[in-house]
Each structure stands twice: as structure tokens, then as C-alpha cells.
Amino acid sequence: MFFLDSLGAAFQLLFGFDRELLHIVGVSLNVSLWSTLAACVIGVPAGFLIGIASFRGKQAVITFFNTMLALPTVVIGLLVYSLLSRRGVLGHLGWLYSQKAMIVGQIILITPIIVAFTIAAVGRIDDRYRRTALTLGASSWQVALVVLREARFSIMAAIVAAFGRVISEIGISMMLGGNARGFTRTMTTAMALEYDKGEFVLALGLGIVLLAISLVVNVLLGYVQGRTQR
């Protein structure tokens, strides 16, 4: 009954077009998309370069990023808080308890995911692709593009995993956003609030909305893969 009620609540929330809910979903998407985009810009090239290059200490770098996958959101929250608080090095920016602060924290959270998964994706690409491109006359840059293209689905999967991580995280959003209604309240912080109030049905309903958004993202990715493979 509890789950059915929650499912009903989720439908009501989704199709009732509740203004507050739409705003919460908007904040969640805004913060998650920007942080994922920024983490991609940093993480994909970094992961690709680490993956494709041979250098001393490469394994140590890979181990570092793999370790960073386990970085707790609370630690990131504390770190960014100390930087953005009034007495912090970046306190003058006045970003604390804003969406910008949440984005900064989430970038720190998911960049290692994208870097580590991109390294793994590039490492799995058969060396014959590189050799084939070289023997067909490709420059180093063109060879890199060939490898990147062959690894694209694994990299896209890494990006989706990273997006899933940020849209479902709560520690950073709560510590750096403050769960301010109409400003920094996301689906996860709203869920925590409803839980605190004892509104379990509504909390789970919000969770189902979150999963529905994740489903849309994955369906879109599957569609893109299908189109590319013809």
C-alpha cells in the first residue's frame, strides 16, 4: 500500500504540474547538468590523455583517481564550505548557500568518476585501431580522435553514471546549498525534508520522479547509440 500510495503521489506530482515541484526539479536539473558539463570538460580530456599516454607514475595517477571515487560527499562539502565561507579563501565570492557552491562541490565529486571511467574506456580500445589509423597516414591528433570515437559509448556511460551520481547526491546539496526553498532546494534535499516531517509517501514520490528523469536520460542515450550503430 505504501509503495502504491507513493506511486500515486509521484503521478500526482508529475502530472499535477505543481509549481513548487517543477521549481525543485528545475534546480536539480540545472545544478546537475552544469556540474556534469563542467566535469566532462575537465574529466574527459584528462582521462583520455592519461589513458592514451605512457609516462612514469601512470599507475599511481590511475590509483589516485580510483581512490577518489570513494570520496564522501560530506568531506567535499566541508572542503568547499571552508573555501567559500566568509573567512575562507574564496569567501569574497559570496557563493555559499547558492547553486554555484553546489555545482563546485558536485564537480569535485564526479570529475574523478569521469576521469577514471574514461581511462578505463580508452585502455580497453584494441591497439589495432591506433595501428590502423597510423598506417593509413593519420597524425597523432587524428589517431587520438579515432581512439576517442571508438571509446565514445563507454565515455557516454561514464557521463551518465556521473549525472546519476550528482542528481541523487544529498550531502553536498545540503551543506553547500542549504536547502533554501525556491533557491537551492533539490529533489534529494526536498526528500530529506519530507522524511523529517514524516511525509514518507511524498518523499518516496519525489524519489520516483528522480528515477523517472534518470530513465529519460538513459532512454535518450540508448536512442543515440542505436542511431550511431545503424
Add this chain to the structure above:
Amino acid sequence: MSLFELRDVRMVFDGRVVLDLPRLEIGQGLAYSLQGPNGAGKSTLLGILSFLNAPHQGDVFFLGEPVVWKESFLRPLRRQVALVEQHPVMFSRSVRENVGYGLAIRGVPRAERDKKVDEALELVGLAHLAEVYAPRLSGGETQRVAIARALANSPKVLLLDEPTASVDTQNRVVIEQVVAELRDRGETTIVLCTHNRSQAWALCPHVIFLEDGKLVHRSRANSYAGIMGVTDGQGVCRIAENFRVPVNGCEPGRVRISIDPEGVRLLWADAPGVNSGPLAKIRLEGDTVALSVNLGRPLDVQMSLADFRATGLAVGDMVRAEISPEAVDCHPGN
């Protein structure tokens, strides 16, 4: 001028010399078969000739110019050489885009590129697959598209690493026809790495034979001088006391004959006699088995691994060689 000249080239892996070539020249527009047992250094040599791997020692000259093993210097050289690996990979895009890749990165305009891609696919008989997603091709089709992809760039040299080792008969025939056509045009130097001796003989007049990384000067196997006569209405070439080969359409007198190793059948024999002798050598070469029978002169025989297993032969067994006249070429007056 030689296309390639290798001087004192050595490759050493884990202290083991895998290639040691004091001197090797490859002429322009000629077709070479690159032969030798597994681990003889054939793929290592192809790696050097394709400018993918620098030799650990020695000098390589291309069109008379010394090769400098630096990326900026190598790219223009690589654009004149095409390597088709034994198990080629297709980029995850269409066959047309795969074949046109080399042209695209050379900045060839789309219309011209499409024309050349169509020509290359026509040559390998796969024009109808131009728009197919390349990774979905079968093994034989992949091999043929890989050859088209290499040829679309009009390379000076085509390096083929066992192109027919893992394809079916139909695809093998097409690939052999393509190589024969290129050889006859004489515009492209061909280096065909193969374990199939009869294929090597049929397609390539020149042989590079490697053994333990060293160049072995070996004339075409099964090439013999003999005297033609007629026995019971059948032309027979006498090579040695117990080595007589049935030959069709060859005038009596001194001749040189060559026997296709795949055209010889081996049968069990009880005692030495005409075309009978002990099996002296058995060697696995890829998916075929090379055998040598002592008939006073060594006779090389080649058969598939499955056929060899069915014979149950072992070194020292007494065998009789049944030679088909169709497997014998005659060169009068040699």
C-alpha cells in the same frame, strides 16, 4: 633504385634476437612473398616496413633516403605504405567511411573521395556493401574491405599479413585475384606474408624467407633440373633414381620443373621404390603442415592440418608421393 633497403637491422626482445638482417633490398613494383615458420620475424619485419616500429639497431632506407624514426618524419612515409593486418579492425562507421578514411585525413574532396572509394570497393567486389555498418561484416568481407581501405590511398607499398589465413575459400580466391591484378599492374610493391607456399608461388615471383630472424636464401622449393622422357605414353621427368615426376606438355630433353607442394598426396608405402622414401620433416606452419620426403632429393609437400591428422604420419614413416601432372610446371631448356 630499391624501394626499401635495410642494413644491419636487428630487433631484440627480452635478450632474444628476433630479427637480424645484414642486408635486405625490396625493389619497386615487385611482388614478394614473405615466408618462414611461426616466430621467424615476419610480423616484426612488416612492423618495420610499415614504419610502425623502429628497428633497435641498423638503418632503413626508403627510396634511397635514410628513415628518421621521428613522428614528424614518419607520417609522410606511412602515407606511402599500407599495412593490412591478419585480423584487421573496422572503425565503427560505414564501409564507405572506413575505405575513405585515409583520403579524408589527406583532405581529398568528398566527390573525388567517393569515386576512389567506389573504385577500391569495386576492385575487391564489395561495392554493394558501401553503406553497411563495417563492424557487422563477416571475417572475409572485413579482410577485403581492409584491402580496399589500404588501396584507396594509392600506396607505393602494400604489406599483407596473412590475408587469407582466416577466410573462407570464396574470399581467399577474391583476395588472391586482387593481389594478382596489382602485381600485374606493377605500380604497387607487394609484400605478402603467408604460410601457404603454393599461394606465395602463384602470386609472388620473389621470396623473402626468414628463419630464426635471419634471411635464408632459398630458391623456390620443389624446383628441380631433370631429363624428360616418355613412359607408357606419359611424359616423365627423371630427377633422381627413385624420383620421377609425371609431366604434361613438355618436350623431351633437359628441363627444369617445379612441383606445387599442395598437389602432392602422400600414401603409406612398404619399402623404398619409385617416388617412395622416408618422411624426413614435419612442421606446423599456421593452419597448414609442411612435410619433406626424401626421394634422393627433398620433396616438399603441404597439406591442411586436418588432412595431416587424418594421415596419421610421423617422421621416419615410409611414404609414396603421388604427384599429379597438373601440379607440375615445366620450364624447357633450363
